[in-house]
Amino acid sequence: MGIGGALVALGLAAQPAGDLTEQYNDAATKLIDAALVDQGGMEKLAYLCDRIGNRLSGSPSLDKAIAWAAAQMKADGLVNVFTPRVKVPHWVRGNESAALVTPVAKPLNILGLGGSVATPKKGITADVVTVSSFEELEKKGRAGIEGKIVLFNVPYEGYGRTVVYRMSGPSRAARLGAVAALVRSVTPVSQQTPHTGALEYSDGVPKIPAAAVTIEDALLIQRLQDAGNPVSVHLEMEARTLPDAESANVVGEIPGREKPDEVVVIGGHIDSWDVGAGAQDDGTGIITALEAAHLIHQLGLHPRRTLRVVFWTNEENGGAGGVAYREWVGTMVRNHVAAIEMDGGAEKPAGFGVSTPGDSLAALNRVREIGKLLDRIDAGSIQPGGGGADIAPLMREGVPGLAVRTLATHYFEWHHTRADTVDKVKLEDLRANIAAMAVMAYVLADMPGTLQQAATGTR
Numbered sequence: 001m002g003i004g005g006a007l008v009a010l011g012l013a014a015q016p017a018g019d020l021t022e023q024y025n026d027a028a029t030k031l032i033d034a035a036l037v038d039q040g041g042m043e044k045l046a047y048l049c050d051r052i053g054n055r056l057s058g059s060p061s062l063d064k065a066i067a068w069a070a071a072q073m074k075a076d077g078l079v080n081v082f083t084p085r086v087k088v089p090h091w092v093r094g095n096e097s098a099a100l101v102t103p104v105a106k107p108l109n110i111l112g113l114g115g116s117v118a119t120p121k122k123g124i125t126a127d128v129v130t131v132s133s134f135e136e137l138e139k140k141g142r143a144g145i146e147g148k149i150v151l152f153n154v155p156y157e158g159y160g161r162t163v164v165y166r167m168s169g170p171s172r173a174a175r176l177g178a179v180a181a182l183v184r185s186v187t188p189v190s191q192q193t194p195h196t197g198a199l200e201y202s203d204g205v206p207k208i209p210a211a212a213v214t215i216e217d218a219l220l221i222q223r224l225q226d227a228g229n230p231v232s233v234h235l236e237m238e239a240r241t242l243p244d245a246e247s248a249n250v251v252g253e254i255p256g257r258e259k260p261d262e263v264v265v266i267g268g269h270i271d272s273w274d275v276g277a278g279a280q281d282d283g284t285g286i287i288t289a290l291e292a293a294h295l296i297h298q299l300g301l302h303p304r305r306t307l308r309v310v311f312w313t314n315e316e317n318g319g320a321g322g323v324a325y326r327e328w329v330g331t332m333v334r335n336h337v338a339a340i341e342m343d344g345g346a347e348k349p350a351g352f353g354v355s356t357p358g359d360s361l362a363a364l365n366r367v368r369e370i371g372k373l374l375d376r377i378d379a380g381s382i383q384p385g386g387g388g389a390d391i392a393p394l395m396r397e398g399v400p401g402l403a404v405r406t407l408a409t410h411y412f413e414w415h416h417t418r419a420d421t422v423d424k425v426k427l428e429d430l431r432a433n434i435a436a437m438a439v440m441a442y443v444l445a446d447m448p449g450t451l452q453q454a455a456t457g458t459r
């Protein structure tokens with residue numbers, strides 16, 4: 001044996017579990033074959049979105065969705081189905097409208113931001129000051145902002161970079177005396193479609209009403225102002241926050257055959273904004289997880305560990321579901337061997353992002369062995385960096401976190417709008433996501449060692 005052979009032997013000795021690609025080829029073939037002709041996923045998504053509809057925390061339709069989901073989990077062969085209670089914020093939009101007053105009268109297409117306060121009953125009419133950055137806002141100072149409505153006309157530079165204006169823009173403007181805030185919708189593309197989403201008021205600053213405007217309306221106001229016209233807007237909003245409401249996470253399992261106490265969690269969030277149908281955000285996430293588990297059950301595959309499907313509540317305006325789930329599992333959090341969250345829509349899947357404690361290369365490479373099983377559907381790209389809002393509380397305790405990655409070409413065009421409806425979901429893409437989720441979840445739940453063991457070299 002040469003040096004190369006010796007290294008190979010050492011490598012094998014360090015990883016006696018064997019190559020997962022080879023070991024799970026048959027199971028993956030069966031799961032992908034079944035997923036690529038699946039009808040149940042799309043049927044369930046259509047029922048959730050078309051018959052129950054959007055599902056904001058505190059709404060009767062979210063309660064309906066939770067009851068339906070628990071029944072559907074049982075119908076799909078899951079057991080230990082629970083709906084542990086969660087207290088959630090309860091914000092309601094009420095009626096809302098806005099219009100340009102000068103230099104021309106024209107209605108504006110708005111959606112109030114989640115968590116916003118109302119305007120006075122008669123509304124607010126004020127001059128508009130347009131800014132394209134926080135620097136520009138600060139430069140104008142109190143002298144330029146006090147008594148005005150601030151419009152943040154900020155071009156989209158990716159969701160993470162741009163959403164800060166929706167989240168903290170209203171309070172940044174209020175700090176300088178603004179009476180209301182308008183925020184250009186956080187999206188690359190618009191067809192007069194306003195995008196809602198949560199805002200975050202800062203402590204110690206007056207809460208001012210805030211709404212999203214479309215790209216078209218933001219650009220119109222900018223043009224009018226650049227042409228030297230004073231622009232004024234009238235805004236009316238009834239939005240209010242009621243006392244916290246009762247809600248619930250939905251949990252169901254395929255119990256492990258050998259190590260039922262060890263758990264792989266897969267899921268997404270069951271709540272949505274109060275417009276559209278929450279089809280891509282995040283109907284596709286929860287349905288992909290449920291249908292993946294359903295296929296695993298139907299094919300008679302009994303994973304070594306427990307596979308748990310979780311639909312978290314209140315991701316959109318509070319994150320109470322993710323926190324409550326972590327509390328619900330108590331000390332059993334240490335038995336969670338992996339968590340996969342899907343919350344980016346079901347466009348064509350590309351693979352998974354993975355985060356493990358210490359960013360272990362050995363654990364990442366284990367997931368890459370599983371990824372190779374998905375090369376057949378071009379969904380085998382495994383990249384460092386995974387997770388999501390609902391599994392963050394688990395990941396903070398050392399649970400490896402994965403996120404489904406898709407091409408996401410159009411996701412932010414529909415996100416948080418009236419246009420997030422089932423027609424935006426392609427059947428072949430949903431099927432491919434179900435295939436990817438089923439294979440990843442099954443192998444993580446069945447493989448001889450865990451990712452944590454791969455990371456620490458104990459297996």
Ligand SMILES: [Zn+2]
Pocket residue numbers: 269281282315343
């Ligand atoms: Zn979402």
